[in-house]
Amino acid sequence: MQYFKKLMGDRIYLSPKDVSDEEIQKFTEWMNDFQVTDYTGKSAQIITLSGERQFLENMSKNRENRSFNIIEISNDKLIGTIGLEHFDWIARSAVLGIFIGDEDYRNNAYGAEAIKLLLEYGFKYLNLHSIRLDLIAVNERAHKCYLKCGFKDTGKSREAIFLNGKYYDKLHMDMLENEFDGDYIRNKNIK
Numbered sequence: 001m002q003y004f005k006k007l008m009g010d011r012i013y014l015s016p017k018d019v020s021d022e023e024i025q026k027f028t029e030w031m032n033d034f035q036v037t038d039y040t041g042k043s044a045q046i047i048t049l050s051g052e053r054q055f056l057e058n059m060s061k062n063r064e065n066r067s068f069n070i071i072e073i074s075n076d077k078l079i080g081t082i083g084l085e086h087f088d089w090i091a092r093s094a095v096l097g098i099f100i101g102d103e104d105y106r107n108n109a110y111g112a113e114a115i116k117l118l119l120e121y122g123f124k125y126l127n128l129h130s131i132r133l134d135l136i137a138v139n140e141r142a143h144k145c146y147l148k149c150g151f152k153d154t155g156k157s158r159e160a161i162f163l164n165g166k167y168y169d170k171l172h173m174d175m176l177e178n179e180f181d182g183d184y185i186r187n188k189n190i191k
Helices: 021-030 034-040 049-061 110-124 140-149
Strands: 012-016 066-072 077-088 093-100 130-136 152-163 166-176
Touching: 012 110, 021 049, 021 077, 034 093, 034 130, 066 093, 066 110, 077 110, 093 110, 110 130, 110 140, 130 140, 130 152, 140 166
Parallel strands: 093 130
Antiparallel strands: 012 066, 066 077, 077 093, 130 166, 152 166
16 A cells, blocks of 8 residues: 655654555454444444445545544554544634554554644644544543643533443543644654
8 A cells, every 4th residue: 555644753654544455454454343443432333344445435535534544654554543524614623533443553652643743734734723522431541642642621421422331421622722832743844
């Protein structure tokens, strides 16, 4: 698979998402793994190759989404995905979504690096004022990561997520443009 180094970091880069057989295979595998889907709210869904192909094709056609593959620099390996969606151009806001699908790359700050790259892109290139996200309360690892990246807790919806026979709170977080302080994109021309 060919990737493009749109947003370069120190250990990873973000490549615009494209639809290839290899990518469809990998994402279908990940979206059928409870280690991934329990935290993305997709565990109840059945994900097939054809269904994932259709989802990825629709996503790549939607000009409002800014979706990227997370690629390790040293070996050009696909390890996850990140993106901004649900844009409100009047309020200058969007929603961030991310997951590290490859279990060998979890708990090693690859997600934090990808988030920082996307935050810089969102605030400094897309002129967003607010980037927000939601997560299941039991995902303590992600919550700590988001706090480390500068997100603030803004509230919760009580027992809003049903998973494995139980209800869990949904946490809400956001970051405003004036709260972002970082210079993470290594391949930009104008500093």
